[in-house]
Amino acid sequence: MRVGIASLDDNQRVALWESAMELSPAQRAITILAAHLPTVPFDALQRWTLVGRDHALLLAYRSQFGEGIQVEGRCQACDTKTQLAFTVSDLLESSSDTLKAAVYCIGSRDESGNQYKHQHTQASLVDTDVYVPSYYLIAFSGNEYRFRLPTTQDLVLIQASSSSSNNSGGITTKHVCERLLDQASFNDLCAVFADKHSQGSATERTKNEREQQDKGLESEEQKAWTSTLDALEQEMLRIEPLTIVSLNASCPECGAQTQHQFDIGHQYWALLAADVEKQLWDVHILATAYGWSSDAILSMSPARRRQHIAMVIS
Template sequence: MAQPPVVRALSLLTPFFQDQPLAGLPVGARDALLLLVREWLFGTQMPCVVRCQQCAARLEFTLATTDLRALSPTTTVHQVDHAGETITFRLPTSDDLLAFPAGAATPRLIIERCLLEAPAALSGDALTAVATAMAEADPLLDFRIALTCPECGHAWSAPFDVTAFVWQEIDAWARRLLHDVHTLARAYGWGERDILALSPWRRAFYLRLVSDERSIG
């Protein structure tokens, strides 16, 4: 819980993909693996809730992990032509994001770190061209959802952070599990290890028994 988001994403993935260079994967490829883990744990449908920026109405919609995973980049090195010159770059990775102190990884520094062949000094327009090409090559790098409020008609683009979303779900699941451990430990005197060793079905059965006894009492 104390880890910064990038490290947290790698920590969530490491037990499942120990043979892969996770920190060296493009951000979109890393997030596609996070979405795959999310499928294994909770399924493909991701219920989302957002508030309208204009009237604060509650909007509910569902995203599919399979649709987002399909956006994972298949190549790492790309080129963009700007002002008659070709700029070659690679897609940003977790290693790139971790190469700077917390809060210091500005878009410009990350882009410059990912340049493979480029003019000695890039103009602001050139950097914008590279940033646009990066987002096109790796849509999950800055994934946004086009939304329209059914109440007031306001339209906007909402960012969707894969790491934050998956972490929020896992954190909520873990807290529910700890609450179940607490309930069963108090009711039966079992240790945490024994409770976690129960199958989800048996654990749910004992929790129902505890709940039934409390309702009768």
């Protein structure tokens, strides 16, 4: 399905900020997308892959705030502030061919057909079918298994079960593998690992594992699931490089390199919060002076709003 991702007006941005303020980062990211993609049902957004979600957030960011992204970090060697500047297009360029082919820009070319570079804001058309998870094959010891990329729904379930009291050890890597592998592949791997590590009777084994857990040691089976998850994660990154966006900043003081992990949901929210704060100051000034409603002030053209504010504070 092709849908447009366009910018939000002042009223919509304030409404989005208000509705997403109290949410977890995962739910907030989906709420931002729902505002930019009103025709896509909320639960469909939650079933998108996390990388699909971040890809759509990049397009939403570009439509709202433009190409430029600036991130501040700290040097790991000397703690000096470092600045990283890059563009949405840079990041989209690092995505898989599948994601690249899914974006159709609106008004992205000039009259002679040249692509605009680093233009202000840009609305996009995107084929959201590429955000729906599909299965890939991965081989372990000569056998093939089917897995998919993680979704927001996975994240929510994993967070819920790791915080529930009846699971004090938190979510195990086995549970994460169970969600990402298809049922048959998961069952096959369960059988392989149980075979490999079965020594003595079942009760004896459980007792040994308990003792190991008490000592904080991983059982052989747990180790097998951990290495399975590591392999899945590496394969995910190969299939979809946008899964993790790592950026290197060189320190202006000591020259050391520091790696930053970039989170588009966090970046979008920081800019939205700063923007909304400005909007609310305008509302405060004009509502106090004229008694106009917040809605009326936010709907006003920027030129008229600035003129009124100039009159009030002169």
